[in-house]
Amino acid sequence: MKAPNIGKWGKHQHLIKDEFLLDHLPRTQLFTPEGLWEYAETYKRVMLKPSGGGGGAGIIQVSSKGDDHYLVHTGKEKRVVEGKERTVLYVKSLFRPKPYLLQPWIPLGRIDGKPFDVRVMVQRKNKRSPWTITGWVAKRAGRGFVVTNVARSRGKVLPIRTAIRRSNITPTPYLLQEMRQVSLAAANCLGKAYPTLREIGLDVGIDIHGKPWIIEANFWPALSLFRQLQDQTFYRRIKSMRTR
Numbered sequence: 001m002k003a004p005n006i007g008k009w010g011k012h013q014h015l016i017k018d019e020f021l022l023d024h025l026p027r028t029q030l031f032t033p034e035g036l037w038e039y040a041e042t043y044k045r046v047m048l049k050p051s052g053g054g055g056g057a058g059i060i061q062v063s064s065k066g067d068d069h070y071l072v073h074t075g076k077e078k079r080v081v082e083g084k085e086r087t088v089l090y091v092k093s094l095f096r097p098k099p100y101l102l103q104p105w106i107p108l109g110r111i112d113g114k115p116f117d118v119r120v121m122v123q124r125k126n127k128r129s130p131w132t133i134t135g136w137v138a139k140r141a142g143r144g145f146v147v148t149n150v151a152r153s154r155g156k157v158l159p160i161r162t163a164i165r166r167s168n169i170t171p172t173p174y175l176l177q178e179m180r181q182v183s184l185a186a187a188n189c190l191g192k193a194y195p196t197l198r199e200i201g202l203d204v205g206i207d208i209h210g211k212p213w214i215i216e217a218n219f220w221p222a223l224s225l226f227r228q229l230q231d232q233t234f235y236r237r238i239k240s241m242r243t244r
Contacts, residue, residue, distance in 0.1 A: 028101055120179065
């Protein structure tokens with residue numbers, strides 16, 4: 001049986017109850033035109049995401065260009081729109097039939113000018129077992145995309161240490177340890193809310209200052225990302241945990 005209220009908004013409502021995680025969650029609210037303009041004024045660049053669905057589908061970036069002009073970027077398509085009313089109408093025409101969320105744009109680390117984030121696989125044997133990180137892999141977006149979904153953007157997977165080394169971020173000595181802490185805290189929080197959960201595919205972004213951010217929690221993550229790695233250790237470990 002699927003757990004109730006499993007969209008991005010429902011998961012966010014559980015995650016923000018954890019005081020430690022608050023500092024690693026982008027400020028999130030349901031879309032309203034008033035909210036969009038408050039975010040645009042505060043952050044200059046805003047992400048609009050459907051609460052349901054996955055794979056990076058339906059994600060829109062709105063950037064303030066000044067002089068009442070706004071750049072709307074979805075997929076590889078970019079369009080400059082003049083005026084708030086026209087911008088809202090255009091953005092809504094791109095919406096999928098789901099509630100949309102507003103988040104600030106996070107200046108993710110980049111590799112060769114393309115943003116990347118990290119898929120962290122967290123699993124447990126049963127609802128009484130502790131959560132364990134069984135694998136992680138970096139996902140670099142394809143050229144011209146703001147989403148890091150590899151299939152959608154024709155991006156590339158890399159081992160996490162390789163990605164960090166080749167990126168423009170300034171890593172702290174404790175970055176990987178902090179990512180582990182954030183990922184396990186998120187899994188513990190969501191595991192309490194959804195007791196039947198046995199695995200979560202967390203998308204964790206790292207900004208240019210080396211700070212991890214929880215972007216999304218996937219409850220039915222595919223293993224295809226890990227199969228693309230030359231070293232199959234993570235893939236075998238994750239698959240083994242699934243069969244227990």
